[in-house]
Amino acid sequence: MDGDPVTIRVxxxxxxxxxxxxxxxxxxxxxxxxxxxxxxYHRQPAHEPLPLQ
Ligand SMILES: [Zn+2]
Structure with a gap:
């Protein structure tokens, strides 16, 4: 058998x-x-962490 089928798939x-x-x-x-x-929102230079839901 030529080649490893797992390697070929990867x-x-x-x-x-x-x-x-x-x-x-x-x-x-x-x-x-x-x-x-x-x-x-997080690209703003100054902000607070968003409230978690
Ligand atoms: Zn942030």
Whole structure:
């Protein structure tokens, strides 16, 4: 048998996407950068951590 089927599959599969979590450098709160509202909020130079639900 030529080649390892597991290795071949790994070569052709898309790599796992990186974690979507970011930690805000301003308030230290973790957020998901895919959430536009949160991403924009944490880009403000001065803000408080968002209240957790
Ligand atoms: Zn923040």
């Amino acid at each position: 070569l052709f599969e898309e790599p796992e996407p990186p974690e979507a979590g970011e930690t805000c450098p301003h308030c230290g709160q973790g957020f998901d950068y895919r959430q536009l509202a949160a991403a924009l």
